[in-house]
Amino acid sequence: MKKEDMTNQDLFDTNYTVAKLLFEQTTYPWEVLPKISEFIVSLGERLPKDEFVHVGKAVWIHKSVNLPPTACMGEHVIICKGAQIRHCAFIRGNAIIGEFAVVGNSSEVKNSILFDGVQVPHFNYVGDSILGYKSHMGASSIASNVKSDKSLVTVHAEDGDIETGLKKFGAILGDYAEVGCGAVLNPGTVIGPKSSIYPLSSVRSCVDANSIYKNQGEVVEKTVTEEE
16 A cells, blocks of 8 residues: 555545544544544534533533443543444543444443444454444454554555654554454554455555455455445
8 A cells, every 4th residue: 555545535534424624634544643632622512512411521422322331431532423332342532433333342442533333343452543434343353552662653655654653553444444353453554445354364564445455465456346
């Protein structure tokens, strides 16, 4: 994947997130990550009071959301219309959960934006990441957000590296991306729209749109049907 294919406009349809303005103000999705907390506070204060419940200092939950008593919630959170927050979900903070998104059993979300229709339903960890419209993470797949040597995260594009300046940066999933069960997305991973990651994969690079990632160095183009 080249740098020009990693921009917000190439990876996402930003009509499917309440954070659209954030993406319009930046070029690459990881540039959004340090701005999430402040944006949530600003946006939350402008959300319709007849639709959202303001809880604590900076948590806004749409009235259609049924929050189970076993879920754990941090500060600076917006949960949008129709989202499902399931048993033992942990939304640690600085998180936007899109309309009809799913944060499921024992899944943890931290400093991330989940577009509308995203599913992280079973034992997932999503740290410092952006998940595009209707992207899906299979059971026990994780977006790892810190390198083992604690150095700053670099995005390895086909035409050169991009220094993000971030110590914590997980993964970017384009719209409709599919991540198989047990896969690990290493820090700085970018998955193009409509691409699929094989179960148990360890992804350390960027994956072109409309591709299937099997192993490192084994990426094939998807066969797209007319229905898609």
